[in-house]
Amino acid sequence: MASAPPAVPVERQAPTDASLTCFDSSCARFYRVHTSLFTTPSGQAWESHWHQNLHEVLWGSRGVLTVETGHGVFMVPPGLGLLVPAGEDHAVLAGPRTEFRCTYFHTQLGAAPGTGPTAIAMPTVLQELLLHFERTDADLELRRDAESVAFRMLRPTDLRVVDIVLPEDDRLRTVARGILDDPAEDCTLELWGFRVGASPRNLSRLFIRETGMTFAQWRLQARLRIALNLLLDGLPVGQVARRVGYLSVSAFVAAFRKEVGQTPGAVQGELLEA
Numbered sequence: 001m002a003s004a005p006p007a008v009p010v011e012r013q014a015p016t017d018a019s020l021t022c023f024d025s026s027c028a029r030f031y032r033v034h035t036s037l038f039t040t041p042s043g044q045a046w047e048s049h050w051h052q053n054l055h056e057v058l059w060g061s062r063g064v065l066t067v068e069t070g071h072g073v074f075m076v077p078p079g080l081g082l083l084v085p086a087g088e089d090h091a092v093l094a095g096p097r098t099e100f101r102c103t104y105f106h107t108q109l110g111a112a113p114g115t116g117p118t119a120i121a122m123p124t125v126l127q128e129l130l131l132h133f134e135r136t137d138a139d140l141e142l143r144r145d146a147e148s149v150a151f152r153m154l155r156p157t158d159l160r161v162v163d164i165v166l167p168e169d170d171r172l173r174t175v176a177r178g179i180l181d182d183p184a185e186d187c188t189l190e191l192w193g194f195r196v197g198a199s200p201r202n203l204s205r206l207f208i209r210e211t212g213m214t215f216a217q218w219r220l221q222a223r224l225r226i227a228l229n230l231l232l233d234g235l236p237v238g239q240v241a242r243r244v245g246y247l248s249v250s251a252f253v254a255a256f257r258k259e260v261g262q263t264p265g266a267v268q269g270e271l272l273e274a
Contacts, residue, residue, distance in 0.1 A: 032106040033147040035133040040094040048091040055105040055112045056084045057154070059122050059130070062233060063098030066180070067091070071116045073164040073180070075225045076100070077232040081120035083154060085112035103130045109151040121157040126150065164225055165218075167210040171196040171203065175215075176222070183223045184245040189215050224259050227252070231268040240264065 038044075040063075048068075058067060059081030067074045067082055068091045076082045084090050086107050094100065105112075112118070129150050132138065138146075166176055175192045178185070189200040192215075196203075207215045223244040230240045241252035256264045 031133075031136075031143070031147075032109055033103060033130075033133045033150060035101055035103040035130050037099070037101050037134065038094065039099045041097060043096040043098070044094050046092040048089050050089045051084075051086050051104070053086055053107045055086050055107065055109075056090075057081045057103045057105070057120060057130075058084070058092070059101055059103065059120070060127060061098065061100040061229075063095050063100075063229075065095070065098055065100050065229075066093045067117065068093070068166060069117050073166045073176075074117055074119075075164070075229050077229045079122060079232050080157065081122045083112055083114065083118045083120050083156075085114075085116065085118075088117065090117070101130070103133060103150075105147075105151055105154075109147065113154050114156045118156045121155045126153045129153070164222055165211045165213075167207065169206050169210060171198050172206055172210060175203070176218070179219055179222050180226070183219075183226045184243060186245055220255065220259070224256055227256060227264065228260075228267065231264050234268075237264045237268070 058065065058076050061076050061078050065076040067076060067084065069084070069088060074082050113120075129146060132146060133143075133150070164180075167173060174196050178187070178192070178195075187195075189203055193200045193203050198206075204215055207213065207218055211218050213221065227240050227244045230243055231237070235243070237253070238249045241249045244252070246252035246255075253263055256267075260267060
């Protein structure tokens with residue numbers, strides 16, 4: 001991930017292949033689109049950063065990939081992409097054994113679709129086209145045509161299955177991070193209050209004020225978002241239910257269907273076939 005293309009990790013060092021790509025419009029081989037592959041065997045975090053002239057699409061994830069912005073925390077499941085517009089501050093956290101790709105689109109191609117971070121449909125044809133931009137040996141004229149086509153193919157999709165409102169209060173952030181790190185842990189608000197040094201009543205009031213949801217509602221949302229990632233990583237429904245804190249598979253299916261509008265199995269089948 002980077003504030004300078006094609007990618008810069010937390011320590012902000014240039015990638016080893018930086019000389020092979022060129023995002024400077026004065027460069028003879030100026031690339032308006034470039035795709036990079038990231039693998040994180042032990043997990044990795046990229047601190048908050050932004051790209052001045054690049055829209056970024058994170059996609060093709062295997063494992064748990066989250067993006068934190070001023071608009072909330074976004075889970076990026078395998079069947080979808082997340083577009084972060086140029087100039088948008090964002091931090092990225094990839095869990096252990098996670099793999100994902102970032103495709104950068106220069107703003108010369110146009111304004112980003114949607115407002116703020118936007119979920120993007122990732123049909124197979126678009127994924128195959130974006131993989132093409134990992135190469136640096138393609139005919140430049142053909143690449144220019146492909147870049148324009150790829151940008152026009154970015155289509156916003158339903159965002160409600162990937163976004164989570166992250167509270168601003170430091171104590172609530174600690175609670176929220178704890179739930180996202182271990183959604184199966186069933187700590188009460190009283191226990192969280194003891195951990196962060198606040199009364200349960202105060203935490204409850206803050207949750208409603210900052211997220212528009214009660215603590216229980218927010219935890220449910222977080223669990224279901226993480227469940228979506230696990231489902232699209234190919235895990236069986238019963239295993240996903242246990243990973244996000246449900247002892248009963250039927251209770252998990254009912255909660256998921258009420259929130260998302262489809263059963264976990266239906267969502268898994270639909271997006272894995274996309």
